[in-house]
Amino acid sequence: MGVYHAGSRALQDRLGVRGLADHVGRSVGAGIKPVAAAFLELQPLLVLGAADPADCAVWASVITGTPGFVRATGAHRISVAGGPPPTDPLATALGTPGTPVGTIALDPRTRRRMRLNGRLRPTPRGFAVEADRVFSNCPKYLQRRESYETVPDRLPGAPRRGGELTAEQAGFVAAADTFFLATVHDGGADASHRGGNPGFVRVTSPRELSWRDYPGNSMFLTLGNLAADPRAGLVLLDWTTGRTLQLTGEARTEFAADGERTVRFTVSATLDTPSALPLRWSAPEYSPANPGTDR
Numbered sequence: 385m386g387v388y389h390a391g392s393r394a395l396q397d398r399l400g401v402r403g404l405a406d407h408v409g410r411s412v413g414a415g416i417k418p419v420a421a422a423f424l425e426l427q428p429l430l431v432l433g434a435a436d437p438a439d440c441a442v443w444a445s446v447i448t449g450t451p452g453f454v455r456a457t458g459a460h461r462i463s464v465a466g467g468p469p470p471t472d473p474l475a476t477a478l479g480t481p482g483t484p485v486g487t488i489a490l491d492p493r494t495r496r497r498m499r500l501n502g503r504l505r506p507t508p509r510g511f512a513v514e515a516d517r518v519f520s521n522c523p524k525y526l527q528r529r530e531s532y533e534t535v536p537d538r539l540p541g542a543p544r545r546g547g548e549l550t551a552e553q554a555g556f557v558a559a560a561d562t563f564f565l566a567t568v569h570d571g572g573a574d575a576s577h578r579g580g581n582p583g584f585v586r587v588t589s590p591r592e593l594s595w596r597d598y599p600g601n602s603m604f605l606t607l608g609n610l611a612a613d614p615r616a617g618l619v620l621l622d623w624t625t626g627r628t629l630q631l632t633g634e635a636r637t638e639f640a641a642d643g644e645r646t647v648r649f650t651v652s653a654t655l656d657t658p659s660a661l662p663l664r665w666s667a668p669e670y671s672p673a674n675p676g677t678d679r
Contacts, residue, residue, distance in 0.1 A: 387517070387603075388603070388605075388608070389569055389572075389608065389612065390612065391569060391607075391608035391611035391613075392604045392605055392611075395607055395608055395611060396602065396603075396604055396608075398639075399602075399643075401602040401604075404602045412519040413517075413519070414460050414515050414516060414517065415460060415515075416459060416460065416461075416500070416515065416518055420498055420518065420520070421455070421456035423491070423496065424454050424455055424456055424462065424489055424498065425452050425454070425455050427454060427489045427490070427491055428448055428450065428451050428532065428534070428663060429446060429489070429490065429661075429663065430447050430448075430453075430454050430464065430487055430488075430489055431445070431446050431488045431490065431564045431575050431577075431619070432444065432446070432447065432468075432478075432485055432486070432487055433486040433487075433564070433565070433566025433567065433568075433573050433574060433576075434474055434477045434483055434484065434485040434486070434504075434566065434568075434573050435477065435483075435568055435573065435615065436473050436474065436476060436477055437476055437477055437480050437483065440615070441615065441617070441632045441652070441653065442566050442568055442616055442617040442632060443472075443474050443619075443630055444564045444566035444617040444618055444619040444630065445468050445472050445474045445619060445628075446564070446621065446660075446661060447466060447467060447468055448661050448663055449464075453465045457512065460502075460514060460515045461513065461514055461515065462487070462512065462513050462515070463509075463511075463512045464511055464512070464513075465509045466509070466510050467510050469540070471657070473630065473655065477504070478504060478506070479511075480506075481504065481505055481506060482503050482505075483503065484502075484503055484504075484568065484571060484572050485501070485502065485504050485513055485573050486499065486501045486567075486572075486573040486574035486575035487499065487501070487513060487575055488564065488575045488576065490526070490577060492527065492528060492529035492665065492668075493528070493529065493531065493532075495523035495526045495528050495671070496523065497520065497521050497526065497577060498518070498519075499518070499519055499520070499574070499576070500518045501515070501516050501517045501518075501573060501575075502515040502516045502517070503516070516572065521601065523671065524598070524671065524673040525577070525578070525579035525580055525598060525673055525674055526562075526577065526579055527561050527562060527579055527670050527671055528668065528669040528671070529623065529666050529667070529669075530666050530669075531666045532663045532665045532666070533663070533664045534662050534663060534664075535626070535659075535662045535663075535664060536662075538626070538659055539659065540626075540657055540659050540660045541658030541659050541660075542658075543655055543656065544654075544655070544656040545653070545654065545655055546654040546656070547591075547651075547653060547654070548590040548591045548654070549587065549590045549591070549593075549631075549651060549654065550590075553654065553656060554587040554590065556622070556627075557585055557593060557620060557629070558583060558586065558587050559582050560582065560584075560620050561579060561580065561582050562577070562579045562620070562623075563578050563579075563585065563618050563619065564576070564577055564578070565577075565578055565606060565618055566616060566617040566619075567606050567609035567615070567635075568609060568613050568615060569608070569609045569613055574605055574606060576605070579674070580595070580596075580598065580674050580675065581674045581675070584596065584675075588648075590651075591633075591652075592650050592651065593649050593651070594646055594647060594648045594649065595649075596644065596645070596646055596647075597637065597646065598673075598675065607637050607645070607647070610635050610637060610647070611637070614634040614635055614636055615632075615633075615634055616632070616633065616634060616635040616649060617630065617631065617632045618630070618631040618632075618649065619631075623663075623664075623668070624664055625658070625659060625664070626658075626659045626661040626662060626663060626664065627656070627659065627660060628655075628656075628660040628661065629654065629656050629657075630654065630655040630656075630657075631651050631653070631655075632651075632653050632654075633649055633650045633651045633652040633653070634650050634652070635647050636648055
């Protein structure tokens with residue numbers, strides 16, 4: 385599988401960055417380097433993106449574990465102990481061999497992140513992913529959180545499903561400084577990170593939210609996926625309580641005359657789970673790359 389498909393290439397050409405994208409794309413490979421393997425084994429959190437085989441809706445999800453629960457078990461494979469609860473929309477996908485999945489391992493303490501996309505294989509302890517693409521991202525727009533604590537014997541709250549955002553959920557989204565975005569394309573899936581100062585995500589109605597697409601690495605993997613397939617999933621975390629808010633729907637990118645890009649996401653279903661995760665993180669130090677942050 386090549387680094388770029390037609391959707392990404394179309395955006396690169398539209399914005400005149402194909403040459404830069406080709407240069408950045410040389411860092412993408414299928415192998416997991418020793419430094420990447422060492423990074424993975426230190427992480428307590430992994431983000432997943434995939435389509436639910438039952439209804440083809442795309443969701444993003446977060447799973448956690450004691451560092452070492454994610455590890456490289458080969459030059460082109462990661463193994464994960466555990467998985468999401470049965471109530472998670474991706475629980476079925478993770479039990480279906482061959483399902484395309486995107487993953488992102490993110491360390492707020494060091495503002496480092498690593499993405500690995502590939503295909504799932506269920507295992508007795510959880511699942512494995514056979515890698516198609518492995519690469520790291522720069523720390524842009526990633527908020528630093530210096531430490532975390534694990535709550536022992538935590539019991540998640542009852543998941544609340546809906547078809548649109550409640551007023552309280554809209555406020556939660558509008559106050560977020562981070563979310564994770566799952567997208568798909570023909571034969572593949574991807575999970576990416578979006579960050580900014582609180583307010584960078586705008587809720588325009590109970591079924592629509594938007595965010596400005598900040599300048600990045602010019603690869604346009606996520607927007608390229610959306611150009612080819614508008615299905616998308618978001619997950620937002622409450623870093624202090626472990627709450628997760630998962631959204632699925634469709635997204636489209638709008639281009640202004642001045643070149644600014646805005647992504648508009650239409651919600652079709654929500655899943656809100658109190659205390660879903662056992663991690664409790666310290667307060668954020670906002671990225672100096674965030675628009676509006678004093679340097």
